[in-house]
Amino acid sequence: MKLQGPISHPCVDDGKKEEGIQSSEISPAPVRIVVGYALTSKKTKSFLQPKLIRLARNKGIEFVAIDLKRPLSEQGPFNIILHKLAGKEWSEVIEDYQRTHSEVTVLDPPNAIQQLRNRQSMLEVVADLKFPDNYGKVCIPKQLVISKDPTSVPDEVTKAGLRVPLVVKPLVVDGSAKSHELFLAYDQFSLSGLEAPIILQEFINHGGVLFKVFIIGESIKVVRRRSLPDLTKNELSKMSGVFHFPRVSCAAASVDCDDLDPSVSELPPHHLLEVLARELHHRLVQKFVGTPTIQSRCDS
Numbered sequence: 333m334k335l336q337g338p339i340s341h342p343c344v345d346d347g348k349k350e351e352g353i354q355s356s357e358i359s360p361a362p363v364r365i366v367v368g369y370a371l372t373s374k375k376t377k378s379f380l381q382p383k384l385i386r387l388a389r390n391k392g393i394e395f396v397a398i399d400l401k402r403p404l405s406e407q408g409p410f411n412i413i414l415h416k417l418a419g420k421e422w423s424e425v426i427e428d429y430q431r432t433h434s435e436v437t438v439l440d441p442p443n444a445i446q447q448l449r450n451r452q453s454m455l456e457v458v459a460d461l462k463f464p465d466n467y468g469k470v471c472i473p474k475q476l477v478i479s480k481d482p483t484s485v486p487d488e489v490t491k492a493g494l495r496v497p498l499v500v501k502p503l504v505v506d507g508s509a510k511s512h513e514l515f516l517a518y519d520q521f522s523l524s525g526l527e528a529p530i531i532l533q534e535f536i537n538h539g540g541v542l543f544k545v546f547i548i549g550e551s552i553k554v555v556r557r558r559s560l561p562d563l564t565k566n567e568l569s570k571m572s573g574v575f576h577f578p579r580v581s582c583a584a585a586s587v588d589c590d591d592l593d594p595s596v597s598e599l600p601p602h603h604l605l606e607v608l609a610r611e612l613h614h615r616l617v618q619k620f621v622g623t624p625t626i627q628s629r630c631d632s
């Protein structure tokens with residue numbers, strides 16, 4: 333199979349033997365699957381790490397950078413296209429390519445991930461989930477979208493019956509640094525200065541711990557992360573204004589169970605996650621039959 337864009341990452345061998353790699357797999361397997369990728373440089377750096385590239389190569393999977401300056405159909409051939417770039421223009425490139433290359437799996441088709449690019453619509457699907465009674469409860473915080481003119485926020489918050497404190501986030505989720513911003517508002521009057529479109533959510537005390545759930549096919553992985561601490565009535569009575577927070581639950585905020593109160597550190601029950609994974613898969617993927625989504629992510 334002829335590869336056109338060579339992978340931009342040198343495969344550095346750190347000499348460590350990886351989990352799951354047998355000695356018989358050390359020499360690269362013949363290339364069976366070619367993954368063309370179109371990612372931001374930030375994502376390429378965080379995702380396509382030498383360890384992943386090496387593991388993939390040992391399994392016959394090769395990652396090839398897509399050249400955004402050249403027509404996609406002149407590149408490849410690819411078995412899979414992996415992309416995470418924002419914008420209408422790029423979506424059109426991918427959709428045109430899908431029409432003429434139905435044999436190539438696109439992860440994910442733009443229409444299948446549209447719902448996840450907006451913090452309001454991504455939670456709507458969760459609000460609609462039906463769980464058997466004995467499986468626990470999955471809820472979403474009360475939320476309000478401010479599309480423009482944040483000067484009207486105090487009135488709209490009152491009208492919508494939202495109670496402070498409020499978590500404030502950009503409405504659009506596109507992988508940019510801006511889309512990861514997070515504010516905590518102790519009163520609705522200070523919100524007028526923020527840039528719309530934003531989403532306001534009631535702050536939910538949750539023990540300062542967040543569980544990040546990664547789902548790929550049948551496989552479920554949960555990690556524990558630090559989160560915003562609980563707020564007491566006493567603290568709230570003394571606070572006002574809007575505060576900007578850095579990424580509170582990023583990978584560096586992993587927490588060890590030992591540091592935590594056992595009542596908040598216990599991982600969510602596996603059967604609950606299985607149902608959650610299955611339900612989300614049905615609702616997000618079945619709508620787009622024939623367009624496989626390999627990853628769903630759910631933070632709780």
Ligand SMILES: Nc1ncnc2c1ncn2[C@@H]1O[C@H](COP(=O)(O)OP(=O)(O)OP(=O)(O)O)[C@@H](O)[C@H]1O
Nearest residue numbers: 473499512533534535536542559560579580581631
């Ligand atoms: N309604 C809420 N009540 C309390 N804390 C919240 C609420 N929503 C989010 N948080 C806290 O704010 C953080 C960021 O929330 P957000 O919804 O932006 O998650 P995210 O999109 O996974 O974050 P990131 O942008 O870091 O990937 C969470 O990690 C959690 O600590």
Ligand SMILES: O=P(O)(O)O[C@H]1[C@H](O)[C@@H](O)[C@H](OP(=O)(O)O)[C@@H](OP(=O)(O)O)[C@H]1O
Nearest residue numbers: 374375378379416506507508544581582583
């Ligand atoms: O490392 P974890 O805790 O999994 O957090 C991820 C976020 O949840 C993702 O949203 C980030 O990806 P985007 O910046 O493309 O949205 C992702 O960005 P990255 O792939 O550049 O590291 C991470 O920040």
